[in-house]
Amino acid sequence: MVLSIVIVVAAIALVVVLFVQFSPQFGGKASKEAIESYKTSKNYKDGVFKNAKDVKLDMSLKDMGKALMSFFKSQPNTKPEHDLTSVKIDSLNIANYNGDTRLVWFGHSTFLLQIQGKTILIDPMLSSVPAPHPTLGSKRFSQELPITIEQLPKIDAVLISHDHYDHLDYESIKALKDKVDHFYMPLGVSAHLLEWNVDKSKITELDWWEEITFNDLKLVCTPAQHFSGRGLSDRAKTLWSSWVIQSKNDNIFFSGDSGYANHFKEIGEKYGPFDFAMIECGQYNEMWPDIHMFPEETVQAGLDVNAKKVMPIHWGAFKLAMHTWTDPVERFIISAEQSKLNFIVPKIGRVIYTKNTDTSANKPFWFQVNQ
Template identity: 55%
Template sequence: MLKKLITAVLLLTAAVVLFVNCAPQFGGKATGISLDKMKNSRNYKDGKFVNLVETSMDMGVGSMLETMKEYFQKVNGTPSQPLPVKFGEGDQSAVDSLTYLTWFGHSAFLLEMEGQRILLDPMLGKAASPVPFMINRFPYEEKIDIDAIEDIDAVIISHDHYDHLDHSSIVKLDKVVNHFYVPLGVGAHLQRWGVKADKITELDWWQDTTLEHIKLVCTPSRHFSGRGLTDRNATLWSSWVIQGSHTNLYFSGDSGYAGHFKQIGEKFGPFDFTLMECGQYNEKWAQIHMMPEETLQAHLDVKGKKMMPIHWGAFELAMHTWTDPVERLLTAADKHNVEVVSPFIGERFSLNGMEPQERWWKHVLNRQVASK
């Protein structure tokens, strides 16, 4: 029996290693010029990228067991009713002096700015994991039609985690995308998935480039990266500043709270609009994901005007209820007189004229109660 058990464990281990090394969704490893750029980065030490401040992500066995227990005991972690969406609705005009956003849930957006169509972290697939049966997207009343997305001038990626960089989405979008802008090292994933090297620009923190008349700046965040078993922090993670002639926008990516927000605000603020991470948090990993109250403070630090909470409304990645992020953020915003935008998923809206909306998630909760 012992021999059979050892053999089974060895076979399982070999299968996992083979799967991780061969399955394309795990991405690629940087080589050549890309690897040289990484090694020359001041943020790259001993073969890994590091945060600007000391950041711990390790939990002991006891903490991990406690977390697993909390995860299975939680309630209302996911909506029991399909979420309402408004794909194809909202303001459908097109004025170059106006900026438009369409939210796909979580941190995925279509940004239309000064004649450019830009996708931010376009995770449009079903599962935020390397396998299709784990971490599935919340049910929507209407599925995201990725085939309807056309004429994309640029894709901006914040980091390589599965809920932000999706293999299936990139493969489908590549034929309609002109260029990809990513943090250092992330280009290797795209190239393994068929994206040509000359369509990829990799940037380090504080480096910038231009897309027509729009300035793109890769700015710091406090997080980590990795898609496999042995590539923790092998690629860089970031936030992004997107500056046009009429609109200055900040996209936080994923981040714990730290002093980089004030630095960004001092260098590039004030911002007309901020897309700020707000969701999938827990005290155990507070250094890499913000609590909603910290999200509000980060918005103030970067000198934002209007803001929108993101990183919620699609996947269950923490122990809080699915509506807790936006509710806590709105409570904090009321105390500071900060205007928060909360559109429906799929609703196209103008940043210049969007007013505070109804709390659409309340309707889902009410239907949930009525169905019991």
């Protein structure tokens, strides 16, 4: 009996090792030359990237067991009862557009941004499960997206905030790479794209506070308080970030994933005020308070960056924590109204104009599901 158990455990361990070793989903590793260049970054120390302050990344065994039990335990309302519908947008509508700055939300943290004649994808996670294998994650709340990857026209640029599966997706990058002109990302993330056969000439890595001009746009890689990693041994081997996107007429902030910290105020002081800010609001838990914000902190972050309008993101697509699926936006709206913060909560796929004063999109998202 003991021998049989040992054989089974060994076989499972072998399968896991082979899967991690050979599955392309896990991405690549930085070259020696790249690692040498990272050593000049203030955010890189002892072979890994660091946050500006020490944060709690590792749960105790007790907390880990509690989290696993809670995640797999049947809990009410952690997912919608019915598939979420989305507003559709067609390829010609995107390809022929040259008007005011607008965005289309795909749920979670994925956006299509059209600004100053350019089309940009932000954190394009367009697959159904944010995991290295479909059996290892929870499916997207909506079976259909506003537009499929195959229908997307030419993309001028892709911005990536970090390498977690719900933000950097192998299948999406593989399908997009030949129709994208350029990819921008924080330090280290290029190793994954190179492993996935994205042309090196189409990749630019940036450190925090580094600026670059993309045609007539200014892109700034700004700080976040989070972590990275896709496998069993690559924790913090790549950097994480937020992004500032500036044109002649618009100033936009995208938070990426982040716990609440002083960097929001720093970003606001240096690059604000912002016409529109997309700020994380979801997948939080008291067991990991430093790496994701609670909704009330999302509101404070919006005030810190001096945003004229805030959209709560990182919700509405996947179950990655134990709160109800509507809890993020319910709490956000209450706090935003108390703080007199202007906000928008649109249905997935609805076109959002950054300077539009229309408040009809503030109708709670779950009331719009079947409209």
